[in-house]
Amino acid sequence: MSTTLDPVAPGDSSAAVLTNPAYAALTGPHAEFAEIRGNARRYPSDVAPFLGLPTDPTDQDWADAAELVGSGHTAALMRPDLPIPSEWFKLDRQFDLVQFAAPPSFGLADTELVRLGPDDVPDMLALVALTDPGPFRTRTVALGTYLGLRRDGELIAMAGERFHPPGHVELSAVCTHPDHRGQGLATRLIRAVVAGAEDRGDQAFLHTGGTNTRAIRLYESLGFIITNRMKVTIIQAL
Missing domain, CATH: 3.40.630.30 (Gcn5-related N-acetyltransferase (GNAT))
Structure with missing residues (x-):
């Protein structure tokens, strides 16, 4: 519940x-x-x-x-x-x-993850096309820190920061390649992005589709707290 x-x-x-x-x-x-x-x-x-x-x-x-x-x-x-x-x-x-807010002290740095930038955008767009985590465009990466995980050179998972309202930061583009799901990669990425927000003193929050029961169950299991019902x-x- x-x-x-x-x-x-x-x-x-x-x-x-x-x-x-x-x-x-x-x-x-x-x-x-x-x-x-x-x-x-x-x-x-x-x-x-x-x-x-x-x-x-x-x-x-x-x-x-x-x-x-x-x-x-x-x-x-x-x-x-x-x-x-x-x-x-x-x-x-x-x-x-x-809309969910991250629980206190949830962040955890992860040294296997890499910072993604403009040179990674083609791979990021390809992963987004496979997974449909929400809007991600050619310069979305400029909005904040995006982290990814590569295996044998292939970008297989990522997450990052989108909206930066005062004192807050929104997690976005949380996605994992279908061939690599079930390994806890999304959780690792979320915790790492939240760690960066916590280091700055920002409250992390995120959104997921109202019918995306899989994502809702994941965030609830991680201790995220529902803060609002929103519309796009x-x-x-x-």
Whole structure:
């Protein structure tokens, strides 16, 4: 049975961070990546597909977001469900996420893992294509630390950091080659990435699909705590 933590009580500064992580990152530690129009923010398309809006966006914020995304183009919102104004966007698709926070002192360094960088991107993209852990693009690796495990030169597992809201870091792209599953590689990678976050004083969190029972069971078995129920909403600008 899953454990649920409520870190977003009134007055808790984590609320805006954990329920609106893309916007918190793009107006904070990831401001260098932000494409901006008014209060709307987005990552460059070769970095990530995510759009950030204030917690309670105004009509002007939505109009600015539509200009930023561009007519006919899509972007993703990651946050609890939000009504989409039909004046500026149409709903493309939507799916559920579960958000987890790492338990205290969970990190563990792993000397077999290697730091991945731009030269590793072709192998990272190939692994993502096999495993579908979520959006990963040609410059996603620039968002934070990505670690991988190679066997006989082949990248067989990886995990890394995506959103960096203040005081927090999101684990992302956790994936293992199908031929190498069942060896605990994902756990090793998660703990190693969390170790880096802990060294900086950041709280690690992550998301998984609401129907991905295998991943949900894994994170619960590791002591991760459910913090929010989220949505990924893909919208197309009119």
